[in-house]
Amino acid sequence: MSDQGTTSGLDELPTILPVFPLTGALLLTTGQLPLNIFEPRYLDMVRDAMETHRVIGIIQPKDPEDVSHEPDLYTIGCAGKICEFSEQQNGTIHITVEGVCRFRMEDELDRLTKYRQVQADYSPFQHDLISATERSVDRDALQSVLKHFLEFENEEEDWEALNNLADDNLVNSLSMICPFSPAEKQALLEAENVIARAELLISLLTMMMQQSSPNRTVQ
Template sequence: MAQGYVKAVELPQVIPVFPLPGSILLARGQLPLNVFEPRYLNMVDDAMAGDRIIGMIQPQAVMGRDPHPPLTRVGCAGRITSFAETSDGRYLITLTGVCRYQVASEIQVRTPYRQVRADFLPFERDLRGQEPYAGFDRPAFLDALRAYLEPRGLNVDWDTAEAAPPEALINSLSMALPFEPPEKQALLEASALDARAEALTALLRIDAAASDDDGPAMQ
């Protein structure tokens, strides 16, 4: 049961959305956000007064600075599970992922933030609890992760990576690692955990190979 929801029909049909390139949310994942734009402060206020649901979504890549760029077709709704206000008026919130959704349509609203009609049914499995993954090859995955991180001077808590449930490990890295927006979207839209793990492993290996190619030439 995800944040008290059991079936897709229990989720709100219309949700506010926070378009943010390069940022995805996955079921049961936690996404910290520093909210400072007035329209999104308004959105958080309204969400806190209601069901606390906000839909994360990436805008499509477009040329120019369109204030309302088209949205990708799939996002993930999260519930505000942590809230704090800073002395300068910003909100520090944490969204905990509830369920992915398809954008059925964007609706015309008077609010300063955007809202969509969300179809959660294609992703109802997100509400069933943590996905099992009996075939997860953790050693191969961690080897690929290490090859990706080391050239970038990055690190993780390897003890945690060794012990974490597959879903928590795969989803947290899918959310946190700095892949390009289309790559992030592919991870978000992966049909199941095993498909996401395969896609993530492939991205780690491709980027690690590219990093090796860009290294200094041997004299």
């Protein structure tokens, strides 16, 4: 099952938001995150969401090493709409979540379900819903560091196809797919806007290559 055109306005996003805590997972506006759901409480969460608004929140635990049942969470995550849903014969569910808007967790609700729910405030991130209409990031700098990174990682990507994306789509997609640490992914999530995220993305990619190969120079 798939659903095209998932972008919603703030008034369509639930203020009581079911959340899926995932260490190292980053969801940003317009980005798509595939997930394989197998834990019973999150199977319940996805099925409940499919019967209502189809929106869940992706948020990281503060401590990547915390393996407790309910770890402390960062206060900022991203709400996404389930745009693809497939139930497997073994009982698991495959979904793809499309990022709609970041949220700030105001409070966590007393337990009414097996999964966690929070009071979500989207208002600080209303600009997430506005697509970039003109190029505002340093594409040359981003292109340079990305090409060096792809060569370093022995990856092949079609830069021309990537370069045709709008600024927000390009920066958000790269932020999601590049192998950053959980803390770095949280910093990218919390960047004020696409320009700040692009600058951080360039810095992180450059630093990653320099740490892996100290004698390497990225220009």
